[in-house]
Amino acid sequence: NAGVTQTPKFRILKIGQSMTLQCTQDMNHNYMYWYRQDPGMGLKLIYYSVGAGITDKGEVPNGYNVSRSTTEDFPLRLELAAPSQTSVYFCASSYRHLLLGPGAYEQYFGPGTRLTVT
Amino acid sequence: KNQVEQSPQSLIILEGKNCTLQCNYTVSPFSNLRWYKQDTGRGPVSLTIMTFSENTKSNGRYTATLDADTKQSSLHITASQLSDSASYICVVSKGGSYIPTFGRGTSLIVHP
Secondary structure (H helix, E strand, C coil): CCCEEEECCEEEECCCCCEEEEEEECCCCCEEEEEEECCCCCEEEEEEEEECCEEEECCCCCCEEECCCCCCECCEEECCCCHHHCEEEEEEEEEECHHHCCCCEEEEECCCEEEEEC | CCCEEEECCEEEEECCCCEEEEEEECCCCEEEEEEEEECCCCCCEEEEEEECCCCEEEECCEEEEEECCCCEEEEEECCCCHHHCEEEEEEEEECCCCCCEECCCEEEEEEC
């Protein structure tokens, strides 16, 4: 059981280039999330998904796209990289803690992808 | 607006000492509060999860408290170790929501 895995671990992009950050979970969780974390700041939600085929925007979706064709995978696409997208990106998945009542969704995070755009 | 505020922003202590981190929130209606530990270069890992009815929960040397009336939580670390050096993040969820609100974290450095 690998949990949440992300690739690549590090990447340097030139302005205007595109790339896909991969995220896979093997826990059969319905909910998946993409966050970015800038130095000294909290995690900001980019996109999330409540199940295969269903995605929605979070707090900072501009410049990103996602898809969810399977329960396991939730890739994040950057189409035209900009320096403002330099950050650490975390993927997470969650399930509902049935014994803890509504809203008790336990999130599990991947190790992160450190992206630099120059 | 749902917010989670943490203090202090950073903290330096000597190995073996105790410390307490604070979290104030305005998230409503409240469902649960979690403390995460994030080591440098890694993703956050859950330490504790507390619901409305719980006011104390321990995980080894980590003890979290919750006062749902004042909307405050604290994380107490006992007999700190070098491995406790990390960022500690307070996360609060609304009832029925699967999108939690994150604090900015407290950066803890434990010196030998």
